[in-house]
Amino acid sequence: MQSSSDRVGFIGLGIMGLPMALNLIKNGHSLVIYNRTRSKAASLQALGAKVVESPREVAKECGITISVLTDAVDVEQVLTEKDGYLSGCKEGEIFVDMGTNSPRGAKRLESILAAKGVGFLDAPVTGGQRGAQDGTLTIMVGGKETDFERARALFEHMGKKVVYAGPTGSGQLLKLCNQVVVALDMLACTEAFMIARKAGVSDTKLFEVLSNGAANSFTVQNLLPKIMKNDLEPGFKVAHLKKDLSYAADLAKEVGVPVLGTSTVLQLYTALTEMGYGEKGTQALKKVYDALSTRDKTTG
Numbered sequence: 001m002q003s004s005s006d007r008v009g010f011i012g013l014g015i016m017g018l019p020m021a022l023n024l025i026k027n028g029h030s031l032v033i034y035n036r037t038r039s040k041a042a043s044l045q046a047l048g049a050k051v052v053e054s055p056r057e058v059a060k061e062c063g064i065t066i067s068v069l070t071d072a073v074d075v076e077q078v079l080t081e082k083d084g085y086l087s088g089c090k091e092g093e094i095f096v097d098m099g100t101n102s103p104r105g106a107k108r109l110e111s112i113l114a115a116k117g118v119g120f121l122d123a124p125v126t127g128g129q130r131g132a133q134d135g136t137l138t139i140m141v142g143g144k145e146t147d148f149e150r151a152r153a154l155f156e157h158m159g160k161k162v163v164y165a166g167p168t169g170s171g172q173l174l175k176l177c178n179q180v181v182v183a184l185d186m187l188a189c190t191e192a193f194m195i196a197r198k199a200g201v202s203d204t205k206l207f208e209v210l211s212n213g214a215a216n217s218f219t220v221q222n223l224l225p226k227i228m229k230n231d232l233e234p235g236f237k238v239a240h241l242k243k244d245l246s247y248a249a250d251l252a253k254e255v256g257v258p259v260l261g262t263s264t265v266l267q268l269y270t271a272l273t274e275m276g277y278g279e280k281g282t283q284a285l286k287k288v289y290d291a292l293s294t295r296d297k298t299t300g
């Protein structure tokens, strides 16, 4: 019979969580899963994962629990709500938040869990939906190194590069820096695409050049083709990038660094959310440029 320390809890089966959990199953882990919208758990249940009705049941059955939720407030809700994780956890367990949140949020979660004797790791990821599916994520981990070592095998079964970043919040610090690069690259790709289209350059030639020279990147490879096809399905949602950029701008303010690029893309993604594209993929940035171009025409 399996003990609770053998089983892994998994909470949050969205675009990222579902394939990450699937890779744990494929690598031989026994999973206890919970998702607010239960239907999303069906494919993993068919592969042997145990579906439960609350985070409390996850905590009761597992020594290590992973969450891949939207934001720190959602993690806190899953911990503290009625039948939440805290109502079922035991001293000595570890809770790992793999969503993207703020370093400050990570420290708050750590203190909430520490009151119950549960260890906490912030372990955000990069590599997108494809990386989650292929098990090629890069995972950056903050928290106690002893807790990191206990969870390391799980990270290695979801990613190809696992970096121990330092104390609690350090994973989120690295992730926010990553998001600044990701967002500014999207801005650059969108502007290059808009200029090329208006100037009559073919999509094929633009892609051929950008993907084979100094401009090549994850965004060029994976999202520029979607911009070209006007395919707005997420991958990575606009609302989530807006959240990340907002955290990055707060962090920059805290450490006294001017962030001219980050504030620009934050404003653009805020506008995009207000235009109703929050649940679309980040490549929808093009829609802001479309709107501005249309306005230029009508206002002469």
Ligand code: NAP
Residues within 6 Å of the ligand: 012, 013, 014, 015, 016, 017, 035, 036, 037, 040, 068, 069, 070, 071, 073, 074, 075, 077, 078, 098, 099, 100, 101, 125, 126, 127, 128, 129, 235, 236, 237, 240, 241
């Ligand atoms: P998603 O598809 O929107 O999934 C979000 C998940 O969180 C869903 O399972 C949702 O449950 C659950 N959830 C949200 N709020 C909740 C709450 N209050 N209580 C219970 N469950 C809640 O998002 P995602 O793309 O997987 O992203 C998850 C995290 O990873 C985010 O922090 C994001 O920034 C980060 N991330 C995403 C990517 C990417 O490319 N997508 C890459 C790196 C990092 P329901 O199913 O019931 O809605």
